[in-house]
Amino acid sequence: MLKLVFTLAVIGAIYYFLIKKPQVTQKRQERADAETSKPxxxxxxxxxxxxxxxxxxxxxxxxxxxxxxxxxxxxxxx
Ligand SMILES: [Zn+2]
Structure with missing residues (x-):
């Protein structure tokens, strides 16, 4: 049972680092582009x-x- 919880935690961490983080940086990049670039x-x-x-x-x-x-x-x- 404890192993299952640990496995889920690892999967959760992988999801967080692989999926959530790049999205955040991508949004920041888009915002930076919108502020600096000409129309x-x-x-x-x-x-x-x-x-x-x-x-x-x-x-x-x-x-x-x-x-x-x-x-x-x-x-x-x-
Ligand atoms: Zn002028």
């Missing part, structure tokens, strides 16, 4: 420049620290 090609979303308020499409926008800028000057990029 997909073809998606023309108008955004407001953080500095001067000019509306530009995300295709043309410069993204710095997660904020949109209309030009390198506004973004403070040399």
């Amino acid at each position: 997909k090609k073809g998606e023309e979303i108008m955004v407001e420049c953080e500095k001067c308020g000019t509306f530009i499409s995300t295709h043309e926008a410069i993204i710095k620290d997660g904020k949109y800028y209309c030009s390198k000057e506004c973004a403070g990029v040399k």
